[in-house]
Amino acid sequence: MEFRTKPLILLLSACSFAILTCIYLFPFSQSSIDGHYQTQQKDSFEAPKSNIWSELSVDEASDVYDFVFDELSHLNLTKHPKSNRDSFINFLETLRPNKTDAVPYLHDDATIPERWAKAAIAQVSDGDPYMVYYMVGPLPVSSETQVLPLEYIFNSGRNYIENPVQDFSSIMRFGLSLAENVSDITQDLLGAVVNTKDPFDPEGLLCWPRGSRIERGGMSMWFQFFRQGAGSGARTILPQGVYIKVDANSNDMDDWSPAQFYYNGVIYDSEAEFRDAWNKPDFRRAAINEDGSWTDTEDFDSKPAGRELPPPVSVQPYGPRYKLDKKQQFVSWFGFEFYITTAQATGLTLFDIRFKGKRVMYELGLQEAMAHYAGDDPMQGGLEFMDSFFGMGKNMFELVPGYDCPAYADFLDSRSYQAMHTYEQPNSICIFEYTADHLLSRHSAQFSITASRNTFLVVRSVSTVGNYDYTIEYIFYLDGTIEVKVRASGFIFGSFFARTNEDEYGHRIQEALSSSMHDHVLNFKADLDVAGPKNDMVRLAWEPLTKSYPWDRPEVEERNTMHIVEYAVDEEIGLDYPKNGGEFYVVLSSEEKNAWGERKGYRIAAGTGMGSPPHLTIVNSTTLGDSARWAEHDIWILQRKDKEPRSADPLNYFTPHDPLIDFTKIANHESLKQDDDSEYDGDLVVYFNLGAHHLPHSGDIPNTLMHTSASSVMFVPHNFADHDASRESVQGVRVQLKGKNSGGFAGEWSTNSDLRSRVARRGDEKKEHKVRYFGATYEEGVKLPLEAFEPDLRKFVSEEIAVTDLTFNGSAAGVWEKKIEG
Ligand SMILES: *[C@@H]1O[C@H](CO)[C@@H](O)[C@H](O)[C@H]1NC(C)=O
Ligand SMILES: *[C@@H]1O[C@H](CO)[C@@H](O)[C@H](O)[C@H]1NC(C)=O
Ligand SMILES: *[C@@H]1O[C@H](CO)[C@@H](O)[C@H](O)[C@H]1NC(C)=O
Numbered sequence: 154m155e156f157r158t159k160p161l162i163l164l165l166s167a168c169s170f171a172i173l174t175c176i177y178l179f180p181f182s183q184s185s186i187d188g189h190y191q192t193q194q195k196d197s198f199e200a201p202k203s204n205i206w207s208e209l210s211v212d213e214a215s216d217v218y219d220f221v222f223d224e225l226s227h228l229n230l231t232k233h234p235k236s237n238r239d240s241f242i243n244f245l246e247t248l249r250p251n252k253t254d255a256v257p258y259l260h261d262d263a264t265i266p267e268r269w270a271k272a273a274i275a276q277v278s279d280g281d282p283y284m285v286y287y288m289v290g291p292l293p294v295s296s297e298t299q300v301l302p303l304e305y306i307f308n309s310g311r312n313y314i315e316n317p318v319q320d321f322s323s324i325m326r327f328g329l330s331l332a333e334n335v336s337d338i339t340q341d342l343l344g345a346v347v348n349t350k351d352p353f354d355p356e357g358l359l360c361w362p363r364g365s366r367i368e369r370g371g372m373s374m375w376f377q378f379f380r381q382g383a384g385s386g387a388r389t390i391l392p393q394g395v396y397i398k399v400d401a402n403s404n405d406m407d408d409w410s411p412a413q414f415y416y417n418g419v420i421y422d423s424e425a426e427f428r429d430a431w432n433k434p435d436f437r438r439a440a441i442n443e444d445g446s447w448t449d450t451e452d453f454d455s456k457p458a459g460r461e462l463p464p465p466v467s468v469q470p471y472g473p474r475y476k477l478d479k480k481q482q483f484v485s486w487f488g489f490e491f492y493i494t495t496a497q498a499t500g501l502t503l504f505d506i507r508f509k510g511k512r513v514m515y516e517l518g519l520q521e522a523m524a525h526y527a528g529d530d531p532m533q534g535g536l537e538f539m540d541s542f543f544g545m546g547k548n549m550f551e552l553v554p555g556y557d558c559p560a561y562a563d564f565l566d567s568r569s570y571q572a573m574h575t576y577e578q579p580n581s582i583c584i585f586e587y588t589a590d591h592l593l594s595r596h597s598a599q600f601s602i603t604a605s606r607n608t609f610l611v612v613r614s615v616s617t618v619g620n621y622d623y624t625i626e627y628i629f630y631l632d633g634t635i636e637v638k639v640r641a642s643g644f645i646f647g648s649f650f651a652r653t654n655e656d657e658y659g660h661r662i663q664e665a666l667s668s669s670m671h672d673h674v675l676n677f678k679a680d681l682d683v684a685g686p687k688n689d690m691v692r693l694a695w696e697p698l699t700k701s702y703p704w705d706r707p708e709v710e711e712r713n714t715m716h717i718v719e720y721a722v723d724e725e726i727g728l729d730y731p732k733n734g735g736e737f738y739v740v741l742s743s744e745e746k747n748a749w750g751e752r753k754g755y756r757i758a759a760g761t762g763m764g765s766p767p768h769l770t771i772v773n774s775t776t777l778g779d780s781a782r783w784a785e786h787d788i789w790i791l792q793r794k795d796k797e798p799r800s801a802d803p804l805n806y807f808t809p810h811d812p813l814i815d816f817t818k819i820a821n822h823e824s825l826k827q828d829d830d831s832e833y834d835g836d837l838v839v840y841f842n843l844g845a846h847h848l849p850h851s852g853d854i855p856n857t858l859m860h861t862s863a864s865s866v867m868f869v870p871h872n873f874a875d876h877d878a879s880r881e882s883v884q885g886v887r888v889q890l891k892g893k894n895s896g897g898f899a900g901e902w903s904t905n906s907d908l909r910s911r912v913a914r915r916g917d918e919k920k921e922h923k924v925r926y927f928g929a930t931y932e933e934g935v936k937l938p939l940e941a942f943e944p945d946l947r948k949f950v951s952e953e954i955a956v957t958d959l960t961f962n963g964s965a966a967g968v969w970e971k972k973i974e975g
């Protein structure tokens with residue numbers, strides 16, 4: 154058992170299958186929690202305060218449901234909507250407290266802020282369907298509790314939208330019916346037909362409506378046929394070449410009719426016209442986009458050399474070094490402290506992030522995840538998704554231990570409430586430490602080498618919204634850096650390839666599939682409070698300079714060089730990352746300085762991934778209107794206000810020209826100067842975007858790869874402390890080299906003297922070869938079960954997953970014909 158005497162990390166890089174099986178032989182005494190391998194020592198650890206942002210508990214939700222039913226009885230709310238004439242509570246979630254109320258509680262021991270809920274009600278008024286937001290509180294329900302229209306967070310002045318898809322099931326039935334009416338044509342041109350008896354028949358076609366570009370008072374919709382892609386869920390790479398337009402500019406389905414047909418670059422004004430053309434001998438046919446093994450996500454059978462061995466994996470034999478209060482979802486790790494919460498629309502958000510006792514951010518979390526396509530066909534040409542509408546939180550599913558996250562990770566659950574149903578999402582958030590394959594710092598000196606490990610903390614979730622899987626993570630580094638990173642995988646939404654515009658909007662990637670260019674832009678909020686709420690944002694520009702220095706003359710009259718020029722950001726603005734990275738965007742404390750008299754700061758920088766994070770290429774998108782103006786620049790610096798807690802609302806999707814939250818009214822050039830006479834209190838907020846300009850290519854089939862779709866932003870301490878804060882926390886080694894100590898530089902360490910006295914000892918001969926560690930090391934006798942390497946996935950908790958089909962069913966606009974228990 155020679156390997157047991159070596160540090161485990163070394164062992165892993167050399168490990169073989171035989172060794173893994175050996176390790177399994179050791180008895181394993183640690184407990185298995187939530188069905189997963191887990192090494193955490195269960196010290197009781199408690200958050201300093203309550204998690205005031207936490208999602209409603211099941212009991213709270215049930216009380217709020219009952220209260221709303223009583224209080225709004227005049228709306229005739231039903232628990233189990235049966236038709237589009239029923240009003241019902243679509244979803245419930247926590248209405249997060251105002252920062253103005255939260256901060257005194259967190260920092261000055263003021264009383265805990267009131268707890269409120271947010272309710273979205275699908276409401277029929279005078280026969281017309283609406284989605285209406287209410288606020289319910291304070292909780293728990295008492296004689297004080299009220300239901301009020303929730304208006305203060307919407308700068309439209311409205312707390313509702315007209316719901317164009319309340320009768321969604323009729324829309325789908327209509328699609329099936331019109332598809333059935335052209336079955337003879339689809340059988341001939343596409344080799345399949347819809348099955349009205351079983352719309353999900355794996356052999357049948359789907360007829361799917363494009364839901365964007367919705368005008369007030371109805372809409373016109375293009376339907377497209379898709380093959381089902383049963384199995385892996387490959388529907389979005391199986392678009393078919395027939396498209397049907399429906400004039401639906403009436404709320405009454407009886408007035409609807411198919412208007413136009415589109416096939417192979419030709420538009421037909423009616424079914425009859427299409428049929429006539431199809432019957433003619435010169436009718437030009439396109440290829441068929443058939444399903445086949447090319448859509449399979451896995452290759453179980455190939456055996457290239459090396460595949461017979463599992464790859465190295467990371468292990469954590471001694472347990473984590475962070476502390477986790479699972480109840481309050483509070484984490485503490487090497488000076489970082491923060492609370493975690495979730496919401497059905499936006500997924501994970503972190504609150505009250507501190508580093509070594511100093512405030513860094515009040516809030517950090519996703520606002521919206523958009524994908525905007527372009528193309529010359531009626532589907533792709535107008536296609537756009539805003540995934541909070543389907544629920545970036547609601548679609549956070551169970552993570553695969555040992556794969557999505559290391560086997561030793563801690564897993565947290567989340568839940569959401571929709572249409573009287575509690576969606577339990579077990580193990581949907583993971584937390585773990587990870588040691589990078591590269592060092593945090595190192596230096597070789599003449600007589601020594603020092604090496605500090607880059608161990609960081611990750612909080613991760615994955616939102617699978619239909620075809621795409623977004624891995625979103627918050628990474629904490631020992632020096633105080635915070636990184637937000639997004640990676641996408643899953644199936645692209647491809648377009649039917651019809652040889653009409655080769656390579657203008659994408660590449661051909663199959664017999665009849667084009668890759669369809671699109672922009673992913675995901676908007677995040679970072680409410681920075683750098684060493685307190687009063688902050689200033691500056692741009693530190695690297696500028697070329699021609700200057701005459703007295704010490705240069707007479708030899709050099711003028712020297713071409715460079716310098717830093719500081720520009721104040723003194724009004725609300727959207728900025729793009731500068732060319733050549735030529736400016737540093739730094740948020741500075743207005744009040745606190747470090748020991749050197751420099752203002753404490755955090756720099757906002759494009760992080761790691763496939764280049765600078767993008768913003769939307771399209772200017773004034775026809776599809777988006779004003780619903781997502783945050784996508785038009787990389788980062789925004791704005792006044793923080795209780796009445797502007799979000800950059801977007803899921804229902805913006807339906808009101809592009811008059812959105813509930815219009816970002817241009819939030820980013821409206823207000824002053825960021827802290828004058829005595831201004832109302833602005835110095836609390837600024839940053840919104841930033843992540844994502845990708847995605848031009849999928851043959852390598853995106855079957856799935857997009859995460860390392861090619863990654864983007865990140867890093868918040869990096871900039872004069873925040875007096876020196877690098879990682880030095881006191883980091884684990885590493887100093888190796889003392891043999892040889893003559895000629896310069897004294899990086900000579901031998903000394904336990905009882907400082908560097909200067911070492912220099913004084915210069916001349917000592919023959920230093921001994923020594924190794925000295927800082928932080929703990931692995932010791933002999935480390936034991937690990939097989940599950941530390943390969944978790945037993947039979948303990949996986951999830952059963953069937955309610956993956957959205959990207960229709961409106963179960964979205965922020967409602968749920969229909971759902972069998973609901975309880
Ligand atoms: C609720 O139902 C009652 C009785 O059927 C009816 O009179 C009333 O108009 C309904 N209210 C609404 C808002 O639909
Ligand atoms: C937040 O503050 C606004 C006023 O700025 C107030 O109308 C609202 O009720 C507050 N929200 C909560 C949850 O207390
Ligand atoms: C809506 O989704 C539910 C399951 O989430 C399903 O039972 C129901 O049939 C769906 N309705 C339609 C019209 O697709």
Ligand SMILES: *[C@@H]1O[C@H](CO)[C@@H](O)[C@H](O)[C@H]1NC(C)=O
Pocket residue numbers: 327328330331334410411
């Ligand atoms: C399909 O054809 C039938 C019979 O002609 C017609 O009644 C129905 O309205 C058509 N469906 C659609 C969606 O056009």
Ligand SMILES: *[C@@H]1O[C@H](CO)[C@@H](O)[C@H](O)[C@H]1NC(C)=O
Pocket residue numbers: 772773
């Ligand atoms: C975008 O819209 C704004 C405001 O309507 C307008 O000023 C600007 O010229 C437009 N830009 C383009 C490229 O259309």
Ligand SMILES: [Cu+2]
Pocket residue numbers: 641645671673847857
């Ligand atoms: Cu993409």
